[in-house]
Amino acid sequence: MSAMVILSHLRALPEIWLLVATCGVMTLDLYSRDERRRVTVYAAQITVFVCFLLTLFVMVESEGTRQLLFNGMFVSDVMGHLLKLVCYVAVSGALLYSQQYMADRGLLRGEFVTLLLFALLGMMVMISAASFVTLFLGLELMSLCLYALVALNRDSALSTEAAMKYFVLGALSSGLLLYGMSMIYGATGTLNIYEVAQHAGRLAATPTDRTFLIFGLVFLVAGLAFKVGVVPFHMWIPDVYQGAPTAVTLIVGTAPKLAAFAMAMRLLVNGMIDLAQDWQQMLALLALLSMAIGNITAIAQSNLKRMLAYSTIAHMGFMLLGLLSGVVDGNRLSAPEAWSSALFYVIVYVLMSLGAFGVLLYCSRAGFECENLEDLKGLNRTNPWFAFVMLLLMFSLAGIPPMAGFYAKLAVLSAAVNAGQIWLAVAAVIFSLIGAFYYLRVVKLMYFDDPKDATRAVGGTGFGVALSANGLALLVLGILPQPLMAMCFVAIQASIQAP
Numbered sequence: 001m002s003a004m005v006i007l008s009h010l011r012a013l014p015e016i017w018l019l020v021a022t023c024g025v026m027t028l029d030l031y032s033r034d035e036r037r038r039v040t041v042y043a044a045q046i047t048v049f050v051c052f053l054l055t056l057f058v059m060v061e062s063e064g065t066r067q068l069l070f071n072g073m074f075v076s077d078v079m080g081h082l083l084k085l086v087c088y089v090a091v092s093g094a095l096l097y098s099q100q101y102m103a104d105r106g107l108l109r110g111e112f113v114t115l116l117l118f119a120l121l122g123m124m125v126m127i128s129a130a131s132f133v134t135l136f137l138g139l140e141l142m143s144l145c146l147y148a149l150v151a152l153n154r155d156s157a158l159s160t161e162a163a164m165k166y167f168v169l170g171a172l173s174s175g176l177l178l179y180g181m182s183m184i185y186g187a188t189g190t191l192n193i194y195e196v197a198q199h200a201g202r203l204a205a206t207p208t209d210r211t212f213l214i215f216g217l218v219f220l221v222a223g224l225a226f227k228v229g230v231v232p233f234h235m236w237i238p239d240v241y242q243g244a245p246t247a248v249t250l251i252v253g254t255a256p257k258l259a260a261f262a263m264a265m266r267l268l269v270n271g272m273i274d275l276a277q278d279w280q281q282m283l284a285l286l287a288l289l290s291m292a293i294g295n296i297t298a299i300a301q302s303n304l305k306r307m308l309a310y311s312t313i314a315h316m317g318f319m320l321l322g323l324l325s326g327v328v329d330g331n332r333l334s335a336p337e338a339w340s341s342a343l344f345y346v347i348v349y350v351l352m353s354l355g356a357f358g359v360l361l362y363c364s365r366a367g368f369e370c371e372n373l374e375d376l377k378g379l380n381r382t383n384p385w386f387a388f389v390m391l392l393l394m395f396s397l398a399g400i401p402p403m404a405g406f407y408a409k410l411a412v413l414s415a416a417v418n419a420g421q422i423w424l425a426v427a428a429v430i431f432s433l434i435g436a437f438y439y440l441r442v443v444k445l446m447y448f449d450d451p452k453d454a455t456r457a458v459g460g461t462g463f464g465v466a467l468s469a470n471g472l473a474l475l476v477l478g479i480l481p482q483p484l485m486a487m488c489f490v491a492i493q494a495s496i497q498a499p
Contacts, residue, residue: 011076021047022117029110075130079495090255098247104366119145123259162243177223183216193271201274231289241309250357276327283324290317295435325419340488341411355470378451389471398439404477
């Protein structure tokens with residue numbers, strides 16, 4: 001019997017390996033005398049690659065089945081495996097893209113690498129959480145690492161201020177989330193998300209109990225909205241994106257969004273599906289405000305990092321549009337299509353954001369930060385290939401065919417229309433058209449303006465190859481989205497089956 005338990009717990013092998021290996025990387029760094037931390041970074045990349053292989057192994061071995069481990073606190077399912085695989089790609093890309101940038105500024109220290117790996121561990125725990133306790137532990141592990149990363153440049157007042165804002169508002173949102181969880185625990189008597197769903201379905205039929213559940217749900221959605229970064233809980237995003245070193249901004253803006261999506265699915269879909277009518281109305285308001293304020297405010301930005309911050313807010317609004325389109329008048333027949341479109345959207349967004357910040361890092365050098373619009377002027381004349389890569393990324397972010405961003409938006413809009421949310425779909429199209437302006441403005445500066453500075457940074461060969469692959473992957477995913485979309489559909493369908 002104990003052997004069977006050990007074998008079943010092997011599904012948590014990626015997390016176990018990452019914890020042990022990260023401690024090893026931290027110890028290895030103590031003996032490193034290389035200022036560029038090559039051995040530490042290579043060890044971190046190997047750690048992430050082994051996590052990738054172990055997750056693939058677990059995915060194949062599980063054959064698409066879902067299993068609850070550690071007394072129902074940890075869930076192993078296809079959605080979790082897929083999100084973790086994309087997290088590994090994002091973290092590995094972040095390490096590769098940021099190595100030269102951080103080394104030039106004297107910030108490539110052992111704590112940068114180990115904090116990033118511990119943040120990844122927090123994301124993995126969040127993604128596979130089957131209990132409020134596990135979810136909150138993963139969230140706090142990830143958040144505390146990100147706070148420290150934002151404040152990594154201790155000599156910068158801007159970074160310190162951004163970290164303080166992030167920490168204070170993050171603590172507030174964690175309090176809201178914890179309070180909501182305690183309310184739902186009080187109503188249902190359990191911390192297990194799947195058991196919460198069973199009790200919530202019964203309690204939702206009683207007006208008094210339903211009111212109590214909705215009260216807790218409001219706090220859950222508020223805490224979740226902060227972590228996703230949607231209006232009106234968005235105030236930290238522009239300041240953190242601008243104040244943090246660009247390499248850290250890349251980290252904050254990519255993989256944590258996958259963990260936030262998993263948290264939304266676990267809490268709202270796996271846990272509170274019988275209150276869908278209530279949380280869908282909340283998400284509709286959040287999505288509309290995010291698309292409006294995100295796209296309109298981004299037009300006024302001259303700082304590229306702030307522009308991409310407001311772009312993030314707008315994109316998260318689109319992602320919520322897919323989430324809220326799953327249940328129509330209690331009917332869940334179209335739910336897998338809607339939620340898989342949201343999953344596809346968040347994966348594509350992470351790849352787009354990774355590439356966009358990667359270009360900014362590529363164009364930066366010692367003593368020069370590429371973070372203003374004018375810094376990209378004439379890029380086509382000084383580096384035509386990476387101007388083309390940035391063009392692909394901007395077209396994808398704007399939702400212009402044949403890029404992956406276009407198909408992602410089309411899938412979400414189709415889900416909204418099928419759910420009868422016509423007015424939201426129309427509003428999304430209008431705000432998306434408004435948003436195309438500031439993306440195309442970047443293309444105009446690169447191709448039609450004279451360069452501000454003829455000298456451009458030249459990243460390493462690995463950096464250039466990875467960045468090129470990043471941009472071209474979005475083109476390929478736009479032309480052939482079916483394999484990833486089918487994988488998202490299978491992942492969502494497996495995650496929403498009754499345990």
